[in-house]
Amino acid sequence: MKLFVFFVAAVVLVAWPCHGAGYQRFPLRMKTGYGERSSEVKCASFRLAVEAHNIRAFKTIPEECVEPTKDYINGEQFRSDSKTVNQQAFFYASEREVHHNDIFIFGIDNTVLSNIPYYEKHGYGVEEFNETLYDEWVNKGDAPALPETLKNYNKLLSLGFKIVFLSGRYLDKMAVTEANLKKAGFHTWEQLILKYVSFFLSIDITYLSFIYNKCCWLTSH
Numbered sequence: 207m208k209l210f211v212f213f214v215a216a217v218v219l220v221a222w223p224c225h226g227a228g229y230q231r232f233p234l235r236m237k238t239g240y241g242e243r244s245s246e247v248k249c250a251s252f253r254l255a256v257e258a259h260n261i262r263a264f265k266t267i268p269e270e271c272v273e274p275t276k277d278y279i280n281g282e283q284f285r286s287d288s289k290t291v292n293q294q295a296f297f298y299a300s301e302r303e304v305h306h307n308d309i310f311i312f313g314i315d316n317t318v319l320s321n322i323p324y325y326e327k328h329g330y331g332v333e334e335f336n337e338t339l340y341d342e343w344v345n346k347g348d349a350p351a352l353p354e355t356l357k358n359y360n361k362l363l364s365l366g367f368k369i370v371f372l373s374g375r376y377l378d379k380m381a382v383t384e385a386n387l388k389k390a391g392f393h394t395w396e397q398l399i400l401k402y403v404s405f406f407l408s409i410d411i412t413y414l415s416f417i418y419n420k421c422c423w424l425t426s427h
């Protein structure tokens with residue numbers, strides 16, 4: 207069995223902080239030497255830096271980035287970014303010879319299922335992430351598909367790949383996540399892997415690094 211791990215980590219919604227992270231705010235204002243920039247330009251830089259993992263931990267997006275973030279998500283660029291990432295993953299996959307039980311792993315959160323509806327209601331991340339409210343939203347099971355990921359998913363299935371979904375959601379979200387995936391058009395998969403609470407109680411180093419990685423793709427991309 208070969209494992210093709212693509213966390214088709216499409217397009218981060220700018221506002222997806224790592225929980226418990228240290229930085230309160232990203233200093234948008236440079237002290238000297240950089241000149242004036244428009245919010246639009248600054249916030250595009252912020253977004254790029256987040257996606258490149260140069261900004262790793264933040265709790266809220268800068269206030270002046272609310273409108274630019276909204277414009278980015280609702281405009282053509284977000285869909286296009288998602289398309290490009292999915293295309294690249296598909297090109298890679300389509301060049302492989304597919305064997306029985308070859309699997310393709312998708313991260314769910316904001317890659318397969320969009321969490322934008324939650325963020326739309328909460329200032330696109332200018333409000334601090336609230337786990338209780340997010341859970342309530344997740345439990346509705348209404349998250350829509352990212353359309354470009356759904357296309358890619360269907361193409362990968364027709365190439366013969368088996369699909370595994372992975373999410374930073376906890377195990378108690380199994381039923382709602384399954385129902386939500388189906389509702390959004392993801393009708394089949396080999397396995398859905400959710401997070402065990404006990405991971406957090408373990409000092410095993412692999413688990414720790416597992417969690418560390420989760421911080422920036424599972425809950426963030």
Ligand SMILES: *[C@@H]1O[C@H](CO)[C@@H](O)[C@H](O)[C@H]1NC(C)=O
Nearest residue numbers: 333334335336337338339340
């Ligand atoms: C999250 O939202 C709930 C409901 O509005 C509120 O009671 C709670 O204090 C919030 N938690 C944090 C950490 O802000």
